[in-house]
Amino acid sequence: MPEGASAALLGALREIVGPGAVLSRPEDLLVYEADGLTVHGALPSAVVLPSDKTEVQRVVRACRAHGTPFVPRGAGTGLSGGAIALEQGVVIECSRLDRILRVDAENRIAVVQPGVVNAELSKAVAPHGLFYAPDPSSQLACTLGGNAAENSGGPHTLKYGTTTNHVLALELVLPDGEIARLGSPVGVAPGYDLVGAVVGSEGTLGIVTELTVRLCAAPERADTLLGIFGDVVSACRAVGAIIASGLVPAALEIVDKRTIAAVEASVYAAGLPQDAGAVLLVELDGPARAVARQLERVRALCAAAGAREVAVARDAEERQRFWRARKGAFGAMGRLAPDLYVHDAVVPRAKLPEILERVCEIGDRHRLRLSNVFHAGDGNLHPNISFDRRDPDELRRVTAAGEEILRVCVEAGGVISGEHGIGTEKRDYMRLVFSDADLAAMCRLRAAFDPDHVCNPGKIFPSTRFCMESDPKARGYDRVELA
Amino acid sequence: MSAALRKLIDALGADAVFIHEPRAVEGAKLEATLRPAGGEALAAALRLLSEEALPALVRGGGTRLGTANVPCRARVLLETQGLQEPLEIDVEEGVARAPAGAKLSALRGALAGSGWELPLDPPGSGTTLGGALAASAVGPRFASPRDVVLGLGVALASGERIRCGGRVVKNVTGYDLAKLFVGSYGTLGVIEWAWLRLRPVPEETRVCVAPLEPGADESALAAARRPSARAAAVVDAALWPEALPDGASRALVVELAGDAAAVEDDERALASALGVARAEAGAIDALRDAQGAGPLRVRIAALPGGLADAAAVLRAGGGAVLTHPARGLLWARFALDGPEDERGTEGALRAAGEAARVAGGACLLEAAPVAAREGREVFGGTSATLALERAVKRQYDPLGILNPGRFAGGL
Numbered sequence: 001m002p003e004g005a006s007a008a009l010l011g012a013l014r015e016i017v018g019p020g021a022v023l024s025r026p027e028d029l030l031v032y033e034a035d036g037l038t039v040h041g042a043l044p045s046a047v048v049l050p051s052d053k054t055e056v057q058r059v060v061r062a063c064r065a066h067g068t069p070f071v072p073r074g075a076g077t078g079l080s081g082g083a084i085a086l087e088q089g090v091v092i093e094c095s096r097l098d099r100i101l102r103v104d105a106e107n108r109i110a111v112v113q114p115g116v117v118n119a120e121l122s123k124a125v126a127p128h129g130l131f132y133a134p135d136p137s138s139q140l141a142c143t144l145g146g147n148a149a150e151n152s153g154g155p156h157t158l159k160y161g162t163t164t165n166h167v168l169a170l171e172l173v174l175p176d177g178e179i180a181r182l183g184s185p186v187g188v189a190p191g192y193d194l195v196g197a198v199v200g201s202e203g204t205l206g207i208v209t210e211l212t213v214r215l216c217a218a219p220e221r222a223d224t225l226l227g228i229f230g231d232v233v234s235a236c237r238a239v240g241a242i243i244a245s246g247l248v249p250a251a252l253e254i255v256d257k258r259t260i261a262a263v264e265a266s267v268y269a270a271g272l273p274q275d276a277g278a279v280l281l282v283e284l285d286g287p288a289r290a291v292a293r294q295l296e297r298v299r300a301l302c303a304a305a306g307a308r309e310v311a312v313a314r315d316a317e318e319r320q321r322f323w324r325a326r327k328g329a330f331g332a333m334g335r336l337a338p339d340l341y342v343h344d345a346v347v348p349r350a351k352l353p354e355i356l357e358r359v360c361e362i363g364d365r366h367r368l369r370l371s372n373v374f375h376a377g378d379g380n381l382h383p384n385i386s387f388d389r390r391d392p393d394e395l396r397r398v399t400a401a402g403e404e405i406l407r408v409c410v411e412a413g414g415v416i417s418g419e420h421g422i423g424t425e426k427r428d429y430m431r432l433v434f435s436d437a438d439l440a441a442m443c444r445l446r447a448a449f450d451p452d453h454v455c456n457p458g459k460i461f462p463s464t465r466f467c468m469e470s471d472p473k474a475r476g477y478d479r480v481e482l483a
Numbered sequence: 484m485s486a487a488l489r490k491l492i493d494a495l496g497a498d499a500v501f502i503h504e505p506r507a508v509e510g511a512k513l514e515a516t517l518r519p520a521g522g523e524a525l526a527a528a529l530r531l532l533s534e535e536a537l538p539a540l541v542r543g544g545g546t547r548l549g550t551a552n553v554p555c556r557a558r559v560l561l562e563t564q565g566l567q568e569p570l571e572i573d574v575e576e577g578v579a580r581a582p583a584g585a586k587l588s589a590l591r592g593a594l595a596g597s598g599w600e601l602p603l604d605p606p607g608s609g610t611t612l613g614g615a616l617a618a619s620a621v622g623p624r625f626a627s628p629r630d631v632v633l634g635l636g637v638a639l640a641s642g643e644r645i646r647c648g649g650r651v652v653k654n655v656t657g658y659d660l661a662k663l664f665v666g667s668y669g670t671l672g673v674i675e676w677a678w679l680r681l682r683p684v685p686e687e688t689r690v691c692v693a694p695l696e697p698g699a700d701e702s703a704l705a706a707a708r709r710p711s712a713r714a715a716a717v718v719d720a721a722l723w724p725e726a727l728p729d730g731a732s733r734a735l736v737v738e739l740a741g742d743a744a745a746v747e748d749d750e751r752a753l754a755s756a757l758g759v760a761r762a763e764a765g766a767i768d769a770l771r772d773a774q775g776a777g778p779l780r781v782r783i784a785a786l787p788g789g790l791a792d793a794a795a796v797l798r799a800g801g802g803a804v805l806t807h808p809a810r811g812l813l814w815a816r817f818a819l820d821g822p823e824d825e826r827g828t829e830g831a832l833r834a835a836g837e838a839a840r841v842a843g844g845a846c847l848l849e850a851a852p853v854a855a856r857e858g859r860e861v862f863g864g865t866s867a868t869l870a871l872e873r874a875v876k877r878q879y880d881p882l883g884i885l886n887p888g889r890f891a892g893g894l
Contacts, residue, residue, distance in 0.1 A: 196662025
């Protein structure tokens with residue numbers, strides 16, 4: 001249990017945001033002990049909820065004056081421990097900066113505050129025939145500031161790209177308390193692409209207080225096709241065939257048998273066939289006639305890969321139901337066990353069949369309940385391990401299997417995270433992917449923004465005193481205790 | 484200098500180091516040219532340049548040498564065309580690892596028949612991959628090199644060789660450093676190779692052209708936003724006289740590409756709305772050449788809604804304009820009466836500055852004689868985040884040996 005913030009710092013924070021927007025009682029802080037990855041926990045010393053950028057700036061300066069690190073947090077839906085405060089830091093929650101400041105339909109951009117919920121933006125711009133493309137499964141809760149920190153993806157990033165492809169400009173409170181405006185709404189700004197560097201930096205380079213994002217034109221037609229397969233490996237083969245054919249569906253998602261069972265037993269039930277080994281959800285969007293033609297090509301490719309049946313959603317309502325089932329899959333897993341560990345490795349898509357076989361074998365060998373629901377079109381696996389952390393032996397097996405899975409994926413030419421980020425969760429595995437020189441090069445960026453390591457310290461980099469080589473002021477962190 | 488050059492010869496071999504009479508390039512006097520034959524040699528060269536504090540002008544194909552601030556404070560030329568490790572194309576995956584020294588034309592040739600194409604098409608024959616990425620060079624079809632790069636191999640100023648990103652299409656494993664190097668004009672590191680995300684060759688491609696009345700900007704924007712439009716430009720007659728019907732002052736050129744049915748539908752829609760007629764596929768190459776030509780050329784980036792006003796200002800100032808309506812980009816070419824034409828230069832730059840101002844956009848002086856660039860910020864004003872950018876530069880190139888003085892803000 002941390003000591004809590006000093007009375008002086010708490011006083012300063014209350015002065016800035018008002019007493020109601022500072023949380024410091026242990027029972028209030030408990031909510032912030034973890035993000036969506038519940039096995040990594042650390043209590044913050046305080047939580048502060050600023051309502052505008054000036055308050056964010058003053059909070060940052062107050063933390064600095066008191067030598068306390070700080071961590072930006074959106075909705076806390078992240079899955080890598082990125083939004084937890086190590087070192088008794090202060091959590092700066094951005095949920096009150098929740099306004100859509102401007103929608104410019106003619107130029108297809110929107111200016112938003114970081115606390116705007118992802119799905120709310122698409123809802124707000126729908127009357128203009130526009131939408132915001134990145135759509136993480138948590139889009140009904142997660143915020144755009146958090147999406148920018150994590151470079152979030154989602155099912156539709158196969159065609160439309162991830163958050164980094166959609167953020168044009170950022171306003172950022174830098175770790176020294178200065179406010180910087182990076183990038184430009186016109187998409188081209190003189191100087192280095194600092195927007196590109198900040199998006200995906202997991203809240204370690206500053207606190208985003210405003211985003212200018214690109215909006216996309218809603219397609220004339222979208223169809224969702226359901227390929228029903230006897231096993232997950234043949235569904236993966238269909239994915240490889242679709243990619244190699246040059247088709248670019250809006251989404252290509254695989255849901256395996258265990259996941260189907262969990263979903264169908266939950267409120268997200270969509271009538272997915274429970275006797276199937278896996279279903280492949282294919283969404284095609286674009287001009288109506290093109291979609292109709294591509295649907296036939298996908299149907300043939302699925303059949304050739306061994307689909308026992310290929311069904312097309314009959315109407316918008318059924319289509320929505322399929323997607324609710326897909327996006328609700330993580331929630332439905334709660335039915336299987338108290339805890340869920342979600343991996344996020346990415347592999348070349350052509351290697352999906354063999355990798356999936358090995359992933360399943362690893363789960364079986366460690367006697368774990370492993371299920372797969374993932375962005376197959378991006379090669380982005382999400383092996384989900386359902387477990388009970390109160391069982392120390394099972395927790396040990398979960399960790400061991402996870403590490404094995406990551407190694408298999410990296411050996412196949414992959415990486416350890418496609419959209420969830422490194423956070424505290426995978427920082428010890430960064431050396432599977434990168435050399436010390438590669439990591440030191442990342443630390444140089446960190447040193448340019450945050451030489452004192454006060455902004456979300458302890459994330460991304462291996463837990464040895466890694467960044468010290470490129471920045472002697474950096475401090476090292478030991479492995480986070482598993483709760 | 485001579486002791487330093489001797490060390491370079493020892494490290495790279497005599498056939499990779501050329502000592503010559505001081506040569507004036509970009510305001511610098513270059514006393515030697517280095518042509519490292521691969522990544523290791525490049526790293527060795529950079530290590531020595533760092534040790535000797537000897538700054539270098541980094542050059543790929545040389546097609547964008549003039550898009551930079553002057554004078555460059557370099558003393559040697561570092562050429563990257565020797566970075567030629569074998570090209571690796573993964574046709575199942577639609578990705579390729581390509582060396583920085585490869586010419587884009589060679590990469591296109593190697594991809595022919597694979598079902599995939601290179602989503603980079605900047606003007607300039609001889610442009611190398613490394614140069615195109617370092618300069619974030621765009622063309623009529625593909626406007627975003629940053630989104631094409633999946634991973635990079637980079638040699639830092641210290642001589643350390645690093646890798647960022649990877650070969651997979653989705654990746655948040657650590658900082659996205661590739662974004663930092665793409666578009667940094669070689670001031671943070673030298674790109675050795677890149678993993679690129681290819682695009683499937685479209686099933687159908689058609690180019691359509693129509694004369695466009697002045698004031699038809701909204702129609703042009705609507706055309707450029709057709710679902711299958713992958714290149715769309717409004718081009719002034721002066722930039723492309725042979726393609727225009729008699730008497731027309733400007734033309735709309737659209738390339739439709741993708742699903743055959745979508746292309747057909749879009750072509751029909753454009754024919755009925757604007758009277759477009761089918762043109763030869765080579766029209767897009769002509770469009771690319773029009774973009775890259777001229778002794779004095781500016782590029783303005785603005786919101787689509789601001790382009791028409793900017794174009795009007797540029798035309799009034801004597802510029803011939805090429806607009807990409809949906810992308811918010813335009814180029815204006817100005818004639819000069821020789822490289823010393825100060826009046827012509829002044830007039831053109833005044834118009835460009837005014838155009839950027841009315842459009843609320845950013846102006847890049849893409850080409851101009853060295854004399855015209857002296858004392859000017861080619862990248863269009865100083866960045867509001869210059870202190871931060873200086874900190875980044877100091878981290879990656881503390882001694883300032885990579886293209887010193889060339890980039891925005893004199894970085």
